[in-house]
Amino acid sequence: MADVIRLLKTVGKTNFVTFYVDYESFYIRKERVTREEKLEFAQKLLRENVSATKESGQIARINAALTIFTNSWEHDALKLVLESKHSSITKEVKQQALDLLHKERVG
Structure with a gap:
């Protein structure tokens, strides 16, 4: 569980939930994801996260999320x-996480 x-x-809890479908899609496509696609996604993450400052940090985030999926x-x-009890994890994020978890179990 530590890993x-x-x-x-x-990745960031909110980021993982918000971009779950994108991360899952990259995981499903595995080897077919091009470097350019990964860079485009990193740019999207950079644009949508005001506290993010470097593309390399977003690549690390993507790779960490893919490792989560790779290990199921x-x-x-x-x-x-x-x-999570952290104040930055909103009710909306928790609801979205619950919906994703339910969808994964049903689907």
């Missing part, structure tokens, strides 16, 4: 978001 906690800290820890990560 998923560390990786989720790298995405449900654990969503549960950690739901259990």
Whole structure:
């Protein structure tokens, strides 16, 4: 569990939930994801996160999220978001995490 906690800290709980579908899509496509696509996504993350400052940090975030999916820890990560007491994790983010978790179990 320590590994998923560390990786989720790298990605960011809100970021993991907000961009879950994007991360999942990259994971499903694995080897077919081009460097350019990864860079475009990193730029998107950079634009949408006001506290982010470097493209390299967004690449690290993407790689950490992909590692979560590679190890089938995405449900654990969503549960950690739901259990979080941190004030930056809003009710909306928790609801979205719950919806994703439910969708994954049903789908």
